[in-house]
Amino acid sequence: MMQSAAVLPTESPVKGVPEILGVPMQQIPQCAGCSQHILDKFILKVLDRHWHSKCLKCADCQALLADKCFSRAGNVYCKEDFFK
Numbered sequence: 001m002m003q004s005a006a007v008l009p010t011e012s013p014v015k016g017v018p019e020i021l022g023v024p025m026q027q028i029p030q031c032a033g034c035s036q037h038i039l040d041k042f043i044l045k046v047l048d049r050h051w052h053s054k055c056l057k058c059a060d061c062q063a064l065l066a067d068k069c070f071s072r073a074g075n076v077y078c079k080e081d082f083f084k
Helices: 017-021
Strands: 044-046 049-051 070-072 075-077
Touching: none
Parallel strands: none
Antiparallel strands: 044 049, 070 075
16 A cells, blocks of 8 residues: 655745735735735824724714714824814
């Protein structure tokens, strides 16, 4: 009976997006909301911090802030909560 040996590749054949693009992970911004690297097509920059579009939320009501946001003391708010 013949036995076969499994051949394991030394490198993973599937590469991540930063490796494919040739961009070091240190140069990819991290989201201020979730602390994950932002690999999306669009990156929001509010208060000199980068955000995923799904992570930019009102500090009070947690509503997504897609069009406008207001800031006070380093937090972002929707219009209603900002003017409370």
